[in-house]
Amino acid sequence: MENIDLLYHARGESKFIDDLRLPSDALYAAIFYSSTGHGRILSLDLRDALLMPGVKAILTSKDIPGENQIGGVIADETLLAEDEVHYAGQPIALVVAESPECARKAVKKIKVLFDELPVVLDPREAFRKGSFIIPPRIFSMGNTSLAWDNCLVIVEGRAETGAQEHLYLETQGSVAYPTDSGSLKVTSSTQAPTAVQRAVSRVTGLPMNKIEVEASRLGGGFGGKEDQANSFAAMAALSALKLNRPVKLVLSRQEDLRITGKRHPYSSDFKLGLDSEGRILAYEVTFYQNAGASADLSPAILDRTLFHCTNSYFVPNVKATAYSLRTNLPPMTAFRGFGAPQGMFAIESAIFKAAEKMGVEPSYLQEKNLLKEGDAFPYGQSAEGCRAKESWLAALETFETGEIKNRIEKFNRENQFFKKGFAFMPICFGISFTNASMNQAGALVHIYSDGSIGISTAAVEMGQGVNMKLRQIASAIFQVSLDKIKIEPANTTRVANTSPTAASAAADLNGKALEKACNELLERLLNAAALKLKTEDKPVIINEEILLKEEKTGLKWEDLVKMAFDERMDLTSHAHHITPGIYFDKLLNQGRPFNYHVYGTGVVEVTLDCLRGTYTVDSLKAIHDSGKPLNPLIDRGQAEGAAIQGLGWLTMEEIAYASKGPLLSDSLSAYKVPDVYFSPGELDIRFLKASDNPRGIFNSKAIGEPPFMYAIGVFFALYNAIKEFRPEVRMDFTAPLTNERLLLALYSKEKNTVTA
Amino acid sequence: MSKDSKKGGISRRKFLQGVGSGIIGSYVLTPGIAKAAEALKKNSEKLILSVPLTLKVNGKQAHLLVEPRTTLAEVLREKLGLTGTKVACNNGECGGCTVLLDKKAVYSCHILALDAEGKEVTTIEGIMKGENLHPIQQAFIDHDGLQCGFCTPGQVMAAEALLLKNPKPTRQDVLEGMSGNVCRCAAYPNIIESVLAAAEKAGSETAELK
Numbered sequence: 001m002e003n004i005d006l007l008y009h010a011r012g013e014s015k016f017i018d019d020l021r022l023p024s025d026a027l028y029a030a031i032f033y034s035s036t037g038h039g040r041i042l043s044l045d046l047r048d049a050l051l052m053p054g055v056k057a058i059l060t061s062k063d064i065p066g067e068n069q070i071g072g073v074i075a076d077e078t079l080l081a082e083d084e085v086h087y088a089g090q091p092i093a094l095v096v097a098e099s100p101e102c103a104r105k106a107v108k109k110i111k112v113l114f115d116e117l118p119v120v121l122d123p124r125e126a127f128r129k130g131s132f133i134i135p136p137r138i139f140s141m142g143n144t145s146l147a148w149d150n151c152l153v154i155v156e157g158r159a160e161t162g163a164q165e166h167l168y169l170e171t172q173g174s175v176a177y178p179t180d181s182g183s184l185k186v187t188s189s190t191q192a193p194t195a196v197q198r199a200v201s202r203v204t205g206l207p208m209n210k211i212e213v214e215a216s217r218l219g220g221g222f223g224g225k226e227d228q229a230n231s232f233a234a235m236a237a238l239s240a241l242k243l244n245r246p247v248k249l250v251l252s253r254q255e256d257l258r259i260t261g262k263r264h265p266y267s268s269d270f271k272l273g274l275d276s277e278g279r280i281l282a283y284e285v286t287f288y289q290n291a292g293a294s295a296d297l298s299p300a301i302l303d304r305t306l307f308h309c310t311n312s313y314f315v316p317n318v319k320a321t322a323y324s325l326r327t328n329l330p331p332m333t334a335f336r337g338f339g340a341p342q343g344m345f346a347i348e349s350a351i352f353k354a355a356e357k358m359g360v361e362p363s364y365l366q367e368k369n370l371l372k373e374g375d376a377f378p379y380g381q382s383a384e385g386c387r388a389k390e391s392w393l394a395a396l397e398t399f400e401t402g403e404i405k406n407r408i409e410k411f412n413r414e415n416q417f418f419k420k421g422f423a424f425m426p427i428c429f430g431i432s433f434t435n436a437s438m439n440q441a442g443a444l445v446h447i448y449s450d451g452s453i454g455i456s457t458a459a460v461e462m463g464q465g466v467n468m469k470l471r472q473i474a475s476a477i478f479q480v481s482l483d484k485i486k487i488e489p490a491n492t493t494r495v496a497n498t499s500p501t502a503a504s505a506a507a508d509l510n511g512k513a514l515e516k517a518c519n520e521l522l523e524r525l526l527n528a529a530a531l532k533l534k535t536e537d538k539p540v541i542i543n544e545e546i547l548l549k550e551e552k553t554g555l556k557w558e559d560l561v562k563m564a565f566d567e568r569m570d571l572t573s574h575a576h577h578i579t580p581g582i583y584f585d586k587l588l589n590q591g592r593p594f595n596y597h598v599y600g601t602g603v604v605e606v607t608l609d610c611l612r613g614t615y616t617v618d619s620l621k622a623i624h625d626s627g628k629p630l631n632p633l634i635d636r637g638q639a640e641g642a643a644i645q646g647l648g649w650l651t652m653e654e655i656a657y658a659s660k661g662p663l664l665s666d667s668l669s670a671y672k673v674p675d676v677y678f679s680p681g682e683l684d685i686r687f688l689k690a691s692d693n694p695r696g697i698f699n700s701k702a703i704g705e706p707p708f709m710y711a712i713g714v715f716f717a718l719y720n721a722i723k724e725f726r727p728e729v730r731m732d733f734t735a736p737l738t739n740e741r742l743l744l745a746l747y748s749k750e751k752n753t754v755t756a
Numbered sequence: 757m758s759k760d761s762k763k764g765g766i767s768r769r770k771f772l773q774g775v776g777s778g779i780i781g782s783y784v785l786t787p788g789i790a791k792a793a794e795a796l797k798k799n800s801e802k803l804i805l806s807v808p809l810t811l812k813v814n815g816k817q818a819h820l821l822v823e824p825r826t827t828l829a830e831v832l833r834e835k836l837g838l839t840g841t842k843v844a845c846n847n848g849e850c851g852g853c854t855v856l857l858d859k860k861a862v863y864s865c866h867i868l869a870l871d872a873e874g875k876e877v878t879t880i881e882g883i884m885k886g887e888n889l890h891p892i893q894q895a896f897i898d899h900d901g902l903q904c905g906f907c908t909p910g911q912v913m914a915a916e917a918l919l920l921k922n923p924k925p926t927r928q929d930v931l932e933g934m935s936g937n938v939c940r941c942a943a944y945p946n947i948i949e950s951v952l953a954a955a956e957k958a959g960s961e962t963a964e965l966k
């Protein structure tokens with residue numbers, strides 16, 4: 001059996017947080033949260049709740065022994081509200097009881113009175129009020145004001161993208177156990193064990209060495225458990241510490257939907273200028289990021305929007321301004337793509353509008369402006385190993401896009417009420433945490449005396465197959481079979497001070513650290529072998545056999561390990577890796593933030609039912625540059641999953657908040673995500689041949705996020721289909737393009753606006 | 757809700773408070789609800805009380821005492837320790853908790869444990885053939901029909917129900933049969949492949965036997 005995780009998942013034997021067997025004295029916590037978007041707490045009445053049999057304690061901000069603060073980037077987020085609430089869903093108190101049902105019933109008995117304050121949900125309104133999370137960020141290159149004069153065509157417009165719920169199928173959760181000597185062990189459904197450890201330490205006042213955090217596996221994360229797992233782990237830890245009993249806190253789906261943040265909604269203004277041949281000369285864009293009530297990871301996400309605001313195009317004159325705005329929504333957070341999709345959507349909208357004005361196809365402009373080797377990005381780095389054009393041409397050829405076009409034209413001539421549309425979507429995505437200090441990782445490798453191997457890193461398995469990739473790396477280096485290698489859960493006592501499993505970089509960073517640790521051990525073992533074989537030559541291991549000058553020595557892996565053990569050799573190795581050569585000056589906004597870029601070209605085809613405003617995504621095809629994929633099966637699954645999630649974001653996934661702030665789309669019947677029917681009829685993602693990546697582990701490239709953005713093509717494919725039915729329409733660039741918006745675009749009286 | 761449920765003088769509203777939100781919106785008087793109502797009649801003051809229940813799960817009998825409002829999913833996970841069945845929404849909207857009830861797929865979060873009495877319950881833990889994987893499990897692994905694995909037990913059970921009813925499904929049948937199961941990792945293309953492959957394999961094996 002190759003991929004052990006798959007085996008245990010398929011048998012239903014993998015244990016997620018809610019599956020853990022707890023000691024009989026365990027207690028259960030539930031959260032009492034705000035029902036209003038903004039208000040002063042006038043009174044909090046806990047009496048009835050406390051009187052309920054089974055309730056052990058109700059904790060509020062006053063019970064926090066350390067700091068009531070979980071803001072990792074900016075200290076602007078309390079664990080439990082003090083005298084004001086800033087969003088509906090904000091935790092106010094924690095009920096700890098003998099059963100989860102009892103805790104939830106008691107939550108319902110808590111009474112709170114608010115003095116309601118004005119609620120701001122819109123980032124532009126927050127901008128007018130000056131509610132900034134951080135000072136504005138500006139990336140620029142060349143001089144846009146001078147460039148406009150040289151432009152033949154200039155278009156301006158607005159692009160809007162909505163929030164997106166992560167909907168990891170496993171909700172947020174944590175179990176905290178008091179251990180001896182006043183310490184805590186915390187298991188958490190987190191992408192970032194060290195971040196949890198830090199948050200728990202801050203809240204409890206315990207030093208980090210008294211807090212052990214473990215994350216075995218997640219039932220999906222997608223960024224939603226990068227920062228936001230911290231608070232739930234801190235709540236479980238606080239309760240465990242206070243009551244000196246194990247405490248479990250697992251959110252119900254509705255709680256998770258209401259309390260946690262989502263992908264940031266953005267509203268953007270763009271201005272794009274081109275010359276007569278369609279070359280982009282200048283691009284100005286202003287992003288209004290709806291950050292919610294506190295910073296969370298918004299500043300880093302804002303930066304990534306700027307990094308990717310020109311997608312895979314070369315633009316000589318750029319001025320990109322970004323505002324992160326405080327509103328009365330739950331703190332928005334990381335989600336696959338981390339701000340890049342919002343940035344790319346804006347420039348694609350601008351290009352679409354320019355093509356409309358010039359009477360050419362958007363793909364003409366897209367192709368014309370693709371990055372070439374050595375072209376500069378607006379942040380000081382230049383394109384190296386650029387595969388923008390290569391993947392574009394490969395897509396044209398592989399998918400016979402000329403044929404697609406002809407077929408679609410024929411279909412559209414022959415059908416009155418069904419129209420097809422298609423669109424290209426090139427992507428370029430930088431790999432590395434843009435906060436340079438986060439680009440580090442550690443790996444701890446034990447070879448046990450029986451020859452089996454245990455590996456610890458900070459990579460958290462959440463479906464992206466990182467465990468399998470790590471096993472492949474160790475297996476290739478030691479030349480032992482995969483079944484000898486086990487990946488341990490990420491645990492802060494084994495590998496400390498780690499970065500989250502995020503930025504698509506877990507396999508890259510942890511894999512490199514692992515490579516180093518394995519090579520050190522291998523070196524030791526081979527030296528021992530040489531000694532034993534009394535040779536100056538270096539033996540090698542092939543398939544668990546020790547060879548000398550290509551001859552078998554009769555020594556096997558197990559013999560070698562046993563021998564090394566008897567020789568009292570250290571069979572454990574720890575290694576640390578940092579990504580070399582990356583830096584970024586946050587004042588000048590110049591540097592080399594990325595280790596490398598991932599490129600690719602997607603092609604999306606849709607059929608629109610022009611009577612009903614419904615549609616099918618007939619196909620999503622892409623040529624994707626994944627270097628030499630470490631595991632093509634896993635990488636294809638990641639690419640497909642990302643693309644489908646992206647399709648959801650652009651079409652059906654619509655988050656709605658009531659005017660006072662509470663989430664309206666708080667169940668799966670109100671918030672629809674792609675199901676098996678929605679999956680494109682044909683999903684064909686192929687890896688660019690003859691690609692490599694000397695900067696990646698074993699020449700591979702990161703895979704988790706980039707393919708998400710192929711889905712942006714679906715918006716423009718649908719727009720094209722609408723125009724086949726109603727050529728004069730000029731639609732807003734507002735995503736998600738729901739059936740409702742589609743119908744309006746097809747039939748609304750005004751031809752210029754269809755904002756639903 | 758029919759008038760029967762008012763027998764013990766328990767209004768529907770009051771009764772539903774007792775049985776929890778799991779059945780709100782359900783207007784069918786199931787035997788489970790009737791039994792719960794009967795039990796309540798004897799003790800209308802105290803809404804929370806346990807009633808005996810015998811369940812047959814994965815071929816084994818279990819004698820239990822449960823509160824009437826308990827869902828099948830809760831009994832499986834909490835009383836029987838069968839945590840392979842995942843609860844992702846607890847609201848009949850995602851399919852994570854899919855199990856077989858007399859060979860038909862049901863959302864176990866959305867049915868009362870009392871309503872499973874006298875029926876055959878099969879969970880992910882019960883479909884292995886001894887030490888061997890069920891062909892559907894094997895097909896999911898071979899075709900990478902899963903990523904994080906949280907939806908997988910539900911997917912496998914939905915596929916099992918589909919293939920029991922329709923051993924030779926078309927692609928369209930698969931879409932229909934699996935459409936009640938959300939996979940947020942969106943492993944859908946491979947899920948479809950997995951189910952089709954499992955069907956094909958089973959088909960060729962029966963052909964060999966003949």
Ligand code: FES
Nearest residue numbers: 844846849851865
């Ligand atoms: S958990 Fe039962 S359907 Fe979602």
Ligand code: FES
Nearest residue numbers: 903907939940941
């Ligand atoms: S595999 Fe993650 S939800 Fe389906």
